[in-house]
Amino acid sequence: MEKKKRENYLIVLLAGLIMIFLIYIGSTWGNKLKWDFTEENLYRLSSGSINVVKKLNSPLRIKLYYSKTAANKGTEGIRAFNNYFTYVKDLLLEYVGHSRNNLTLEIIDPRPDTGDEENAITYGIRKFNLSETESYFFGMVVENDVGTEKIIEFFDPGEKDKLEYAITKTIYSVARPAKKKIGILSSLPLQSDLNPYLAQMMRMQGKNPPESWAITELLSEFYQIEKIDPMAQEIKGIDVLLVVHPKNFTEKIKWAIDQYVLGGGNLLLLVDPMAVIDRPVNPSAGFSRSSNLPVLMENWGVKLEEGVFVGDKSLAGLGRVTPEAPPAKMLQIVSCDERCTSPYKDITTTGLYDLVFLLPGSLKILDKKAVPILGTTEIGNTFSASEFELNDPIALWHKFSGGEGRVMGVKIMGMFSSAFPKGITVETKKLTGLTRSKREASIIVIADVDFIHHQFAFKETLFGLALANDNANLFLNSVENLSGSTDLLSIRSKGVKKRKFNVIDEIELEADKETAETVTRINASISEAQTELDKLGAQVNEGNLAVIKSQALNKKRELDKRLAFYKGQLREVKRQGREKIENIGRFFQYLNTLLIPLLLIMGGLIYNTIRSRRNAREV
Amino acid sequence: MISNSLKTIFKREVKGYFSTPLGYVFIIIFLFSIGYVTFEPGRGSFFITRSADLSSFFKYIPWLFIFLVPAMAMRLWAEERRTGTIELLLTLPVSIREAVLAKFFAAWFVILLSLLGTFPMLLTVAYLGNPDWGVIFLGYLGSFLLGGAFLAIGSFFSALTKNQVISFILTVGTCYILTMAGSPPILEFLSAVFPKYVVSLFESLSMLNHFDSLSKGLLRFSDIWFYAVMMFGWLVGCGLLLKENKAN
Numbered sequence: 117m118e119k120k121k122r123e124n125y126l127i128v129l130l131a132g133l134i135m136i137f138l139i140y141i142g143s144t145w146g147n148k149l150k151w152d153f154t155e156e157n158l159y160r161l162s163s164g165s166i167n168v169v170k171k172l173n174s175p176l177r178i179k180l181y182y183s184k185t186a187a188n189k190g191t192e193g194i195r196a197f198n199n200y201f202t203y204v205k206d207l208l209l210e211y212v213g214h215s216r217n218n219l220t221l222e223i224i225d226p227r228p229d230t231g232d233e234e235n236a237i238t239y240g241i242r243k244f245n246l247s248e249t250e251s252y253f254f255g256m257v258v259e260n261d262v263g264t265e266k267i268i269e270f271f272d273p274g275e276k277d278k279l280e281y282a283i284t285k286t287i288y289s290v291a292r293p294a295k296k297k298i299g300i301l302s303s304l305p306l307q308s309d310l311n312p313y314l315a316q317m318m319r320m321q322g323k324n325p326p327e328s329w330a331i332t333e334l335l336s337e338f339y340q341i342e343k344i345d346p347m348a349q350e351i352k353g354i355d356v357l358l359v360v361h362p363k364n365f366t367e368k369i370k371w372a373i374d375q376y377v378l379g380g381g382n383l384l385l386l387v388d389p390m391a392v393i394d395r396p397v398n399p400s401a402g403f404s405r406s407s408n409l410p411v412l413m414e415n416w417g418v419k420l421e422e423g424v425f426v427g428d429k430s431l432a433g434l435g436r437v438t439p440e441a442p443p444a445k446m447l448q449i450v451s452c453d454e455r456c457t458s459p460y461k462d463i464t465t466t467g468l469y470d471l472v473f474l475l476p477g478s479l480k481i482l483d484k485k486a487v488p489i490l491g492t493t494e495i496g497n498t499f500s501a502s503e504f505e506l507n508d509p510i511a512l513w514h515k516f517s518g519g520e521g522r523v524m525g526v527k528i529m530g531m532f533s534s535a536f537p538k539g540i541t542v543e544t545k546k547l548t549g550l551t552r553s554k555r556e557a558s559i560i561v562i563a564d565v566d567f568i569h570h571q572f573a574f575k576e577t578l579f580g581l582a583l584a585n586d587n588a589n590l591f592l593n594s595v596e597n598l599s600g601s602t603d604l605l606s607i608r609s610k611g612v613k614k615r616k617f618n619v620i621d622e623i624e625l626e627a628d629k630e631t632a633e634t635v636t637r638i639n640a641s642i643s644e645a646q647t648e649l650d651k652l653g654a655q656v657n658e659g660n661l662a663v664i665k666s667q668a669l670n671k672k673r674e675l676d677k678r679l680a681f682y683k684g685q686l687r688e689v690k691r692q693g694r695e696k697i698e699n700i701g702r703f704f705q706y707l708n709t710l711l712i713p714l715l716l717i718m719g720g721l722i723y724n725t726i727r728s729r730r731n732a733r734e735v
Numbered sequence: 736m737i738s739n740s741l742k743t744i745f746k747r748e749v750k751g752y753f754s755t756p757l758g759y760v761f762i763i764i765f766l767f768s769i770g771y772v773t774f775e776p777g778r779g780s781f782f783i784t785r786s787a788d789l790s791s792f793f794k795y796i797p798w799l800f801i802f803l804v805p806a807m808a809m810r811l812w813a814e815e816r817r818t819g820t821i822e823l824l825l826t827l828p829v830s831i832r833e834a835v836l837a838k839f840f841a842a843w844f845v846i847l848l849s850l851l852g853t854f855p856m857l858l859t860v861a862y863l864g865n866p867d868w869g870v871i872f873l874g875y876l877g878s879f880l881l882g883g884a885f886l887a888i889g890s891f892f893s894a895l896t897k898n899q900v901i902s903f904i905l906t907v908g909t910c911y912i913l914t915m916a917g918s919p920p921i922l923e924f925l926s927a928v929f930p931k932y933v934v935s936l937f938e939s940l941s942m943l944n945h946f947d948s949l950s951k952g953l954l955r956f957s958d959i960w961f962y963a964v965m966m967f968g969w970l971v972g973c974g975l976l977l978k979e980n981k982a983n
Contacts, residue, residue: 139939
């Protein structure tokens with residue numbers, strides 16, 4: 117009996133060990149079999165990434181540095197990093213799986229005072245000190261046999277949406293390491309022609325030499341920059357063409373742009389119905405600040421709506437028309453947050469939540485090749501206004517009516533036909549060229565120029581110019597995106613869609629609307645009372661001073677009363693909005709906490725009463 | 736094919752849950768607690784995060800199950816052993832395998848009913864926003880499988896001892912250790928004693944890691960395999976213990 121008992125316990129122990137072994141085998145080998153149930157396909161590589169690794173023709177090594185041992189010594193909070201490490205590792209294994217044996221993955225846990233730690237520091241992987249003895253690394257190096265290496269210095273779980281793009285870009289840039297060349301073609305002085313020596317001389321003479329725009333300086337840190345002659349007949353030898361504010365362009369340069377795109381060249385085009393920064397040296401009556409390339413753009417599948425600007429009351433930024441005027445919400449300023457970029461899930465604009473545009477234009481999509489990457493909210497619309505009207509933001513605000521949303525930026529990818537199929541004639545000379553695309557090209561069009569000017573993209577700090585918002589990032593993202601391959605361009609951002617409480621947002625928007633109306637009424641009352649007081653002030657003379665003074669005091673008292681009334685209204689509107697939201701929250705809390713338990717108690721009581729009655733009857 | 740005796744015991748067990756307050760108490764405590772913690776006025780509260788998903792709901796499921804499922808499982812066999820009805824059951828023309836499975840499935844069915852009772856949460860997110868139903872479906876699947884795994888562990892300990900309290904404590908302890916198996920402090924403790932492969936073996940047993948991946952919308956074979964092996968293994972253990980009892 118004892119022997120049998122011991123045998124049985126041994127079997128239980130053996131079964132336990134087999135169970136652990138089976139689980140371990142399943143966890144190690146069964147990870148490759150997976151199904152992604154997310155709407156955004158968060159756990160699958162996009163076709164762009166697959167193409168990039170499939171096209172590799174030389175071996176690359178990926179070294180993933182993760183301080184697992186150190187992380188395990190950390191707090192419970194570091195579990196998020198452990199989970200993110202698993203996500204990154206699984207994604208990298210997918211890259212390796214698609215690379216036809218051209219990629220290898222090595223996972224390194226750098227321990228203190230070892231060669232691995234030294235290497236991680238030499239590569240530039242970011243180091244965090246967890247304690248006096250433990251350091252934490254979570255980065256990646258991609259290198260090839262000829263010594264080219266690129267790193268991701270730290271995998272931030274907060275940037276999960278850009279992870280795939282970052283990895284693919286790193287692999288791509290190691291596979292093609294040459295510095296990219298950007299051609300700039302603009303009617304604005306983006307790049308100064310002045311020799312640095314001459315500029316220095318001019319400064320010494322107390323003159324202000326023309327300088328390149330801050331954005332061009334920033335661009336030159338990452339790329340080789342070449343100025344394109346506006347009279348050129350051919351554009352070649354560059355990786356990306358940047359056309360900014362194409363104003364009064366000749367047929368010849370338009371033809372050159374057309375041929376450049378047909379040849380597979382990538383283009384970033386910034387057009388504007390009114391570029392405020394386009395200031396004439398000698399102001400003249402017929403000066404126009406608008407730019408457009410209608411024939412070419414329509415041929416690519418997009419059109420800039422002429423003479424109208426995009427406005428959105430929910431995105432209106434604060435500004436003032438004159439330095440003396442109080443700051444007010446202005447339709448002219450479109451201050452974008454995630455609502456302008458998140459819905460499009462494009463890698464160029466994803467994660468940019470602070471963009472400022474001044475009188476941007478509206479882009480109409482004519483062909484399905486063009487996809488929006490930047491837009492207003494669903495209440496955005498276009499408006500037209502004369503220069504005079506633009507100086508009266510309050511009147512403009514009241515005149516504006518909401519629409520169904522407008523597009524301010526698009527990305528176009530594909531093959532095109534020429535906008536000049538029969539060629540052009542320049543000074544009696546006939547120019548002919550490609551009539552259809554040779555290779556696929558990519559174009560990004562943004563309907564604003566002002567956003568890259570340092571006035572809107574940078575701010576002065578003690579240490580020089582610093583980024584004021586995401587404007588420069590939008591510009592750099594676009595250039596970077598276009599300087600990669602079309603595969604890289606096609607990678608969509610894997611942003612987890614922010615699934616907002618639409619109902620609550622609507623209530624808040626409604627309350628905001630009512631608040632804005634009351635604020636406008638308050639402002640109108642103040643300015644009305646101020647005008648009356650000014651009028652009274654103008655009538656003052658020695659004889660009527662006392663009378664006017666008492667009238668002014670009465671007016672002031674009346675105004676204070678009116679203001680108190682409006683402020684009360686304002687509080688009431690805000691309270692009502694808040695209460696509505698709190699009531700909804702409370703309702704759902706009760707619904708989810710109490711409804712089913714109460715129903716169950718009632719159901720149970722009824723069921724058991726019936727049962728006991730039936731039993732009693734049977735007895 | 737499901738045998739008739741399995742069906743009969745299953746029905747008897749399910750009926751047993753609802754003819755006594757046990758089933759109701761379990762479901763009511765679960766629904767009330769999950770509703771309360773999901774909406775509790777903390778930083779991660781459903782209404783404060785304002786995200787039309789059920790992450791703030793699913794993250795509490797393992798912690799509630801750690802206590803509730805063992806409470807339900809503790810009586811599975813210990814009660815039969817205490818009252819002596821186990822002898823009667825084992826003399827019936829029913830195999831131990833059928834008895835173990837029937838009792839397990841009946842209790843698992845009650846867990847399923849409790850999860851179905853949270854349907855107002857689905858109505859809530861559908862009304863408030865536009866949720867990702869695929870992720871929610873996997874979250875429920877993960878919760879159901881996790882409940883099954885805890886229940887299998889509970890069955891094993893219930894068969895091990897006559898005392899329900901001991902069975903409850905052992906189950907809670909084991910479920911807690913397996914839930915926290917991927918937790919850095921525990922791994923650190925183990926890595927000081929055991930070699931690396933033992934630590935990673937232990938980490939692969941983490942209930943929470945497997946549950947996390949499901950509740951984020953990724954269905955991996957390894958996760959399904961993990962729960963299936965867990966349930967199978969502990970139930971086999973339970974069967975062996977009962978066989979041993981029967982022999983005694």
